[in-house]
Amino acid sequence: MKSLVVLCFLFFGLCSNAQKQDVQKTIEYFFEGFHQKDTSKIKSVCAENMILQSISESVSKGNKLSDEAAKEFYKSIASIPSSMKFHEKILSYIIQIDGTMAHVWAPYEFYLNNKLSHSGVNTFTLFKEKDSWKIIYLIDTRRK
Template sequence: MKKLLFTTFIICLATRAFCQQAETDAVKATINTMFDAMRKGDSVMLNKTFHKSMVLQSVANKKDGTVALITEKPEEFAKAVGTPHKEVWDERITYGAIKIDGALASVWTPYKFYVDDKFSHCGVNFFQLMKTETGWKIIYIVDTRRKDNCPE
């Protein structure tokens, strides 16, 4: 009986770990698709990663030293991505903490942004995603932007 309980416990742990990893991979795939769309200049591909009620914000340092919260319309961002431009917009991220609770995911990604191969700025993105019938969708992004003290 003890062996059966122990075996059942191990199977439950392994299954849970496998399911959690699959969800983590699916969340990353949504975020990676968003950045692939930016590199390709593909607003249709980009919009497939966004929830219809998505919010996009930046925490910005103003010239006078104060901090402002800037809200951008996702449709304007998608239009900018999809408008033909010669340069490649290349946001290179690393994954930090990824937390998932049911249909909600939270992801921290330090980044460096390049226009073609020229460094532009860096900062951190903080994503919130929601699992829908069609997969994980981005519901919120807030980021920081600066030119120095970039994350490694």
């Protein structure tokens, strides 16, 4: 009986870890597309009606919440000049899952032409649609 309980906990832990890996791979694929300016790749892991918001934090200007339509987000990614080098470095992933919903907390640093531009936290909410995770909500903080 004792070994059955241990096996159940082990199986649950392995399943939970596999789910977290799938969620993290979805976010990594999003950023792979982002860095390649490949909107098709980004769209493949995003829900059609994804919500995007940003919180800009500034002592002098105050804090500001802004919304961006997914269509405008994709357009802005596609229009980044090839001469501009950018990289968003994810520092860690904290992933929580409840059934078909996942939440990811991902601190980051954003580099523009190899120079730190700003940092903050991305938070993603994902929905498991059939066998794949889709990003339904993305909000980030931005501070200099």
